[in-house]
Amino acid sequence: MHWLKILTPLLAATLWTTASPLVAAQNRGDDALLAMQQAYRKGDRSQLAQLLPAVRGHALEPWGAYWELRVRLDDAQPEEVQAFLSRWAGSYQEDRLRNDWLLLLGQRRDWMRFAQLLPTYRMQDDRGVRCYALTVDQIEGKAGPAAAQELRDLWYAQRDADDGCTNAAASFYAAQQLPASDIWRKARLASEANRQRAVRDAVQIVSPESVPQVNELFASPIKYLTGQRMARGQVRKELGLLALIRLASNDPGQAAAQLEDRWSALLTAEERNWAWGVIGKQAAFKLQPEAVGYFAKVRQDKDLSDDLLGWKARAALRAGQWRQVGQSIDAMTPQGRADSTWVYWKAKSLLALHGGDAERAQAQKLLQSIASEGGFYEQLALEELGQRVTVPPAPAALTAQEKAAARGNPGLQRGLQAIQLGLRSEGVREWNYTTNLHTPGGMDERSLLAAADWACQREVWDRCINTSERTRNEVSWSQRYPMPYHDTVIARARTIGLDPAYVYGLIRQESRFIMDARSGVGASGLMQVMPATARWTARKIGMTEFTPGMINDHEVNITIGTAYLKLALDDFDGSMAMAAAGYNAGPGRPRVWRNGPVLDAAIWAENVPFTETRDYVKKVLANTTAYAALITGQPQSLKARLGTVGPRPSNEPEPVKDLP
Structure with missing residues (x-):
């Protein structure tokens, strides 16, 4: 802005006078857009219609036009929708509205208009739309075995009830292109996820008269399993399996007793295997040693889903049963086995069993297939091959x-x-x-x-x-692992004895360096600090002037976040894995999770029951190793940062008993 300094006051005033109407118009458009966003979230049609003229000509006008039409799409005429698609052709908003309109046409069973519009749909990432498309193919006689398999994959991947895939499943079932066993499998998956409506929708397809019993078994699975219906022989075995699944989520031991005492003889071999797999998974969730025994009752691993097999492998890892680890992974689908998690642990199982040259060669090949500097298991595979994590060569400079x-x-x-x-x-x-x-x-x-x-x-x-x-x-690692607020982070971390790479690894996972980030539970800022945690930490470190509004100041956020992280690290004996888990899930949970055998921290992390926390720990540690390579310029070891995890010695007090 040097040129402004040499303008005469008169010329500067002239420029400001000329520009101010444009600036004011832009500001009015910005304000209108922000107001339209709020009106859209409230479903306020009148407010959206009133504000729309104020954003005409604004660069973000497509959003205002989308909100105004989307909120009344149920009542819109096809010609009006087509006019929008033409007006904003090629934009995200055009394809977003097309997605919404396709879903509405599917719900209305307007297959002719749906089929006409579908070829121009570019995103192709909505499961519901794809399921409606499969329904159209089925109605037109174009759906073969591949379509049925695609439908299974889409439907099973959805946790909540969905009209598109549920309707497609009913259509395929009615045409005898989807067997009843596939419908009941969806009910099992939904029951395990505690999605009662999705269970009802699946049961409605194959056994409408049984839908009321779904409500009963969700209300009290043990009452359902032991009630009068069973005594009178009026219960379907498939519903009994759903009740066992629900019971296992709260009490795996009680579910196991019911299966052995009453239900084993009523179920098919495949159903028994699934029941034991779910019971084993729920016991593994609770880190119960009985999990291995429950899984051992599964007679054919191929009867289990990849998710259940994954938990069977985790329980075996925790118990040091390497043969069972490998067998569980071998039983997965090709897609499941291709996940880097199971590629790595399959290789480790081969090495742990001290096989011959063929097994070692297979392990080597598996490790080489995933080894790289990015990702938790990718970095561990690199180390198994005798290498360390280093900064990869930068791409050619952008022109x-x-x-x-x-x-x-x-x-x-x-x-x-x-x-x-x-x-x-x-x-x-x-x-x-x-x-x-x-x-x-x-x-x-x-x-x-x-x-x-x-x-x-x-x-x-x-x-x-x-x-x-x-x-x-x-x-480009400079892009993938940026270091905003470099001087503040480095200085603060080193002052309190923290590895700066660990701080950066955690911030990258917590907020992606979005300063005004706010989580659904109220955590704020770069290091996503909860209000109560911020107040507690501020008192702990003597920050007497702290007020809640200061948490979004980056220096305050870093000061409080790093202080809390250091206290958590001390509480967990310097274990980066446990401290990261505590930062994400609260310290009470990893204090429980650490009990049991002393484990390699990679095995411990893989057995963390919460999917979000399990992934979080692995990503933070992988990020940390990458940042360390960037900061130091030296090869780094993820394994060295992992160490082992086990119970706190009985004679060792908790360093920070009131850690929130």
Whole structure:
């Protein structure tokens, strides 16, 4: 802004007078958009209609137009929808509304209009829309075995009830293209996930008269399993299995007793195997040593889902039963076995069993297939092969033309503008849509790097990281592992005896460096500190002037977050894995999870019962190792940061008893 300093006061005033109406108009448009977002969330049709003219000509007008039409889509005429699609052709908002309209047409069973519109749907990422499309294929006689398998995969992956996939399943079942056993399998999965409506919807397809019993078995599974219906022989064995699944979620031991005493003879061999698998999983959730015994009652592993087999493998890992680890992984589907988690543990099981040259060669091949500097098991595989984590070579520098192409992309421009206006959710979705490799005109790796570079320059760190992470051959660690607030983080961490790489690894996972990030439970800022935790920590470190409003100041947030992390680390004897688990799930849970045998921390982390916390711990530790390589310039070891996890010695007091 040096040029402003040399303008005469008169010229400066003239420029300001000329620009101010434009600035004021832009501000009015911004304010109207923010108000429209709030009106959309409330479903306020009248307010949206009143505000829409105020955003005409604004760069983000497509969002205002989308909100105004979407909130009244149920009553909109097809011609009105088509006019919107034409007006905003090629935009994210066009395809977003097309997605919404396709779902509505499917719900209305308007298959003719649905089929006409489907070919222009670009995102192709909505399970419900895809299930409706499969229904159309089935009605038209175009659906074969591959379509039935796709439907199974889509339906089973949905935890909540969904009209699209449920309707498709009913259609395929009626046409004898989906057997009853597949419908009951969906009911099992939904029962395990405690999704009563999804269970009812599945049972409605194969046994409508049994739907009232679904409510009974959810209300009290033990009463259902031992009640009068069984005595009179009026219960379906499939419903008994659902009740056993529900009972196991609360009391695996009681479910095991019911299965052995009453239900084993009533169920098929496949159903018994599934029941024991669920009971074993629930016992493994609770870290009960009985889990291994329950899983041992499964006579054919192929009867279990990949999820149940995964928990069988975890229980075997915890018990040191390497042969069972390998057998459980071998029974998974090809997709399950391809997950880096199970590639790594299969290789480890082969090495642990001290097999011959063929087994060692197989283990070596498995490790080589996933080994890299990024990712928890990828880094561990690298170390098993005798290497360390180092910073990969940077890609060739972006050219001026590549950078200009990213900055000139309308979708990226709108995405960043929305984010910086405060429409983060909308901006992220538009950014992701624009960078999606599967859309027409989607980006190659150099274009992704250029988009990530622009996001980094604008300090929109989450889009920088997430966009860069999608490249496979062109890998930029400066984009994937940025270090905002470098001096503050490094100085604060070293002052209190924390590894700065650990702090950065945690922040990257917690907030992606979004300063105003706020979680659904109220955690705030870079290090996602809860209000009560912030107050407690501030008192603990003598920050007497602290007020809740200060937590979004980056220096205050880092000061309090690192202080709490150091206290957690001390409480868990320096274990980065346990401290990360405590930071995510609260310290009380890992204090319980550490009880039992002394374990390699990788095995301990893989047995963390909460999926979110299990993934969190692994990602924080992998991030930490990568940041350490960047900060020090030296090869790094993830294994050295893991160590072992076991019970706190009985004669060792808890360092911070009141740690929240």
